[in-house]
Amino acid sequence: MTFNVLSLRIAPNVLKEIDALATDKHVKRSTLLRDLLNKGLKQTKIEHAVEQYKKGRISIGRMAEVTGLSRHELFKELKEHNVSVHYSKDRLLMDCHGIISQN
Numbered sequence: 001m002t003f004n005v006l007s008l009r010i011a012p013n014v015l016k017e018i019d020a021l022a023t024d025k026h027v028k029r030s031t032l033l034r035d036l037l038n039k040g041l042k043q044t045k046i047e048h049a050v051e052q053y054k055k056g057r058i059s060i061g062r063m064a065e066v067t068g069l070s071r072h073e074l075f076k077e078l079k080e081h082n083v084s085v086h087y088s089k090d091r092l093l094m095d096c097h098g099i100i101s102q103n
Contacts, residue, residue, distance in 0.1 A: 003034075042067075046077055054083045 010018070022032040049063040058066070063074050078085055 047081075050077055050081045050083055053078070053086075054081075056086070060085075 018032060018036075019029060022029045025032065027035075046067050046069070049058065049066045052058045053060070053063055060071060060074055063069070064071060067074070069077070075085060
């Protein structure tokens with residue numbers, strides 16, 4: 001895998017924490033930073049999708065596409081963020097029928 005080089009400024013105390021964690025995990029600083037960025041990006045995408053759903057701008061299906069999460073995981077995220085699920089009776093019946101048909 002190839003990587004692009006990125007330069008950024010980090011406060012000394014944050015860099016010290018990064019280095020301590022990298023040492024503790026026995027990984028290179030760059031490996032830890034890539035992991036932290038990936039996790040942060042995923043969480044930020046989830047939070048943004050939840051906010052967009054809350055405002056009625058996207059559907060559960062679109063949230064799943066954007067975040068890569070299953071519907072079950074999305075419902076869990078919405079619950080954790082205290083967001084009500086907008087679910088019509090027709091959609092519920094369709095989803096329940098799909099579950100029953102699979103069994």
